[in-house]
Amino acid sequence: MQLLNLATIRQHLDPAAVMDAIEKAFVKYSAGDVTVPPVGHLPFPTGDCHIKYGYITGDDYFVIKIASGSHGNHALGVSPSSGMMVVCSATTGHPVALLQDEGHLTDLRTAMAGAIAAKYLAPPEVRTIGIIGSGIQAKLQLEYLKPVCACRKVLVWNHRAERHGEFIEFASAAGFTATAADSADDVAAGSDLVVTTTPSTSAMIGSAAVRPGTHITAVGADTPGKQELDAALVARADVLVVDSLSQCTDHGEIQTAVREKTIRASDLQELGNVIAGKAPGRTAPEQITIADLTGVAVQDIAIATSVFAAWQAANGQTGDPSLAVTLPG
Amino acid sequence: MQLLNLATIRQHLDPAAVMDAIEKAFVKYSAGDVTVPPVGHLPFPTGDCHIKYGYITGDDYFVIKIASGSHGNHALGVSPSSGMMVVCSATTGHPVALLQDEGHLTDLRTAMAGAIAAKYLAPPEVRTIGIIGSGIQAKLQLEYLKPVCACRKVLVWNHRAERHGEFIEFASAAGFTATAADSADDVAAGSDLVVTTTPSTSAMIGSAAVRPGTHITAVGADTPGKQELDAALVARADVLVVDSLSQCTDHGEIQTAVREKTIRASDLQELGNVIAGKAPGRTAPEQITIADLTGVAVQDIAIATSVFAAWQAANGQTGDPSLAVTLPG
Numbered sequence: 001m002q003l004l005n006l007a008t009i010r011q012h013l014d015p016a017a018v019m020d021a022i023e024k025a026f027v028k029y030s031a032g033d034v035t036v037p038p039v040g041h042l043p044f045p046t047g048d049c050h051i052k053y054g055y056i057t058g059d060d061y062f063v064i065k066i067a068s069g070s071h072g073n074h075a076l077g078v079s080p081s082s083g084m085m086v087v088c089s090a091t092t093g094h095p096v097a098l099l100q101d102e103g104h105l106t107d108l109r110t111a112m113a114g115a116i117a118a119k120y121l122a123p124p125e126v127r128t129i130g131i132i133g134s135g136i137q138a139k140l141q142l143e144y145l146k147p148v149c150a151c152r153k154v155l156v157w158n159h160r161a162e163r164h165g166e167f168i169e170f171a172s173a174a175g176f177t178a179t180a181a182d183s184a185d186d187v188a189a190g191s192d193l194v195v196t197t198t199p200s201t202s203a204m205i206g207s208a209a210v211r212p213g214t215h216i217t218a219v220g221a222d223t224p225g226k227q228e229l230d231a232a233l234v235a236r237a238d239v240l241v242v243d244s245l246s247q248c249t250d251h252g253e254i255q256t257a258v259r260e261k262t263i264r265a266s267d268l269q270e271l272g273n274v275i276a277g278k279a280p281g282r283t284a285p286e287q288i289t290i291a292d293l294t295g296v297a298v299q300d301i302a303i304a305t306s307v308f309a310a311w312q313a314a315n316g317q318t319g320d321p322s323l324a325v326t327l328p329g
Numbered sequence: 330m331q332l333l334n335l336a337t338i339r340q341h342l343d344p345a346a347v348m349d350a351i352e353k354a355f356v357k358y359s360a361g362d363v364t365v366p367p368v369g370h371l372p373f374p375t376g377d378c379h380i381k382y383g384y385i386t387g388d389d390y391f392v393i394k395i396a397s398g399s400h401g402n403h404a405l406g407v408s409p410s411s412g413m414m415v416v417c418s419a420t421t422g423h424p425v426a427l428l429q430d431e432g433h434l435t436d437l438r439t440a441m442a443g444a445i446a447a448k449y450l451a452p453p454e455v456r457t458i459g460i461i462g463s464g465i466q467a468k469l470q471l472e473y474l475k476p477v478c479a480c481r482k483v484l485v486w487n488h489r490a491e492r493h494g495e496f497i498e499f500a501s502a503a504g505f506t507a508t509a510a511d512s513a514d515d516v517a518a519g520s521d522l523v524v525t526t527t528p529s530t531s532a533m534i535g536s537a538a539v540r541p542g543t544h545i546t547a548v549g550a551d552t553p554g555k556q557e558l559d560a561a562l563v564a565r566a567d568v569l570v571v572d573s574l575s576q577c578t579d580h581g582e583i584q585t586a587v588r589e590k591t592i593r594a595s596d597l598q599e600l601g602n603v604i605a606g607k608a609p610g611r612t613a614p615e616q617i618t619i620a621d622l623t624g625v626a627v628q629d630i631a632i633a634t635s636v637f638a639a640w641q642a643a644n645g646q647t648g649d650p651s652l653a654v655t656l657p658g
Binding site: 040043049054062081088095 | 373374382408410413419420421429651
């Protein structure tokens with residue numbers, strides 16, 4: 001089994017190739033060409049461990065991701081989250097690579113899904129990008145929008161205003177003209193493409209703030225009880241796209257609207273079907289579109305196998321390495 | 330994260346300490362002092378990957394085991410199974426050790442559970458040990474019976490008689506006088522302590538063959554459809570002990586008897602409760618006792634944390650190593 005640490009992973013990560021692999025993985029997911037068992041969940045005293053795993057039909061490898069978060073870590077001076085991905089041969093079952101990515105690949109695949117949603121759903125002209133939240137995911141979402149969106153103007157809001165400066169500095173270094181807004185509603189009112197990245201448990205963006213033609217990608221809500229958008233805004237959207245019908249109706253941004261029955265399952269389109277052209281997505285510039293992304297194991301599979309393939313290519317290795325390990329005798 | 334390969338794992342494995350840890354883990358399991366989510370299961374074209382994981386209340390670490398088996402591997406010249414265990418801090422959630430045991434620790438913890446069952450359930454005098462099957466698990470079961478049973482006479486039967494010679498050689502080297510029998514029934518008829526270790530899907534031992542006073546440990550049945558003992562024998566047993574009530578009634582040796590309603594849930598005792606003295610186990614020499622072992626995540630937790638603790642002690646390391654990794658800045 002090959003071990004790849006974070007530095008090696010960064011070295012062999014080709015964003016364009018990974019984005020392409022994630023798009024294809026979403027298509028396979030929505031077409032049902034995957035095996036994605038329910039997410040494993042193990043609570044421990046100060047946090048939770050999640051195990052996401054799956055197999056894309058026809059792939060050479062399957063992937064298991066182990067990721068933990070603990071709310072006590074900040075006080076202990078250690079990273080709040082951790083993660084690793086195990087790439088296993090779909091021929092022998094043997095592990096072939098362990099990616100010690102410390103959660104970085106999860107951050108990246110989440111940001112890339114946001115970029116994919118924008119690529120397919122953003123209005124034709126984006127004059128301002130709005131970002132809610134200013135943490136690592138807020139920064140990555142902005143960074144990965146660059147290849148899919150020409151706009152270089154960004155409005156940001158974080159509930160802790162003292163963090164705006166650091167985000168603006170990051171955005172400037174990335175080539176954006178960045179300004180802080182006074183509220184999430186102000187961000188929404190001034191932007192055509194909004195990304196929400198917070199762990200909020202109550203709506204921050206009301207329906208009244210959002211102009212026709214806006215696209216919103218919501219990545220913050222990933223467990224029951226989390227919410228960033230008002231349920232009335234979700235109900236008002238012309239196009240509702242989800243990464244996973246089953247996950248989003250249970251614990252995504254749209255969970256409240258589903259529970260309050262202001263939207264129906266038939267209102268929802270899966271991102272993979274939009275990418276494949278099987279679902280319409282945005283059909284007019286004035287439509288309000290919302291993408292609710294909860295994170296699907298196929299993204300982890302795509303990013304882990306892409307990085308491993310790039311590492312293999314760079315190291316002159318071809319084929320499934322587990323086939324080269326023969327039994328003694 | 331510390332990586333321990335198989336050679337290092339073997340070097341730091343103290344069988345007596347691990348057996349003790351597994352006994353205590355069974356007690357905690359049966360007392361409900363554990364979190365053991367359902368086993369994760371991912372099928373791939375030629376096999377299956379299983380993820381067993383859990384947390385024993387109060388432990389410093391939780392453990393995730395990834396194990397795969399593929400029926401195509403023999404023809405490919407690679408090991409049929411593989412496995413690894415990840416030890417994570419229950420304080421930070423961070424992985425602290427990866428045990429690349431290649432499935433060896435699963436083999437060992439299964440054999441040790443057999444020894445524990447024999448320790449608590451075997452008749453007072455064992456004149457002959459009977460082993461059904463002659464593979465790695467058959468050998469390990471015999472080996473780990475040594476500390477808990479003074480008998481050094483063994484009868485073996487495998488459905489492929491050409492394999493008897495190798496088993497007899499192994500048993501002799503381990504200090505046993507070993508003889509091959511003509512059938513599983515012959516083994517049962519000639520033994521007081523029988524261990525069945527095969528992947529059989531139909532009964533090999535009939536009730537008529539078994540003498541009063543016999544103890545049988547069945548470790549082969551671990552999925553729906555597998556069976557080694559006749560359902561009438563299961564129904565006749567005076568004492569029925571299972572490692573896990575939920576697992577054994579679903580996919581253990583007793584599944585057929587449960588389905589045919591020849592035994593009731595109230596007839597079953599969990600091994601952890603027998604060890605703790607909360608369930609009676611064997612109460613008379615002439616009783617027939619059966620232990621049905623399907624393998625529980627707490628065994629994996631116990632063996633992985635024991636090996637890691639021994640490695641830490643040998644390397645002058647104390648405490649949770651994830652607490653020593655501080656954030657930059």
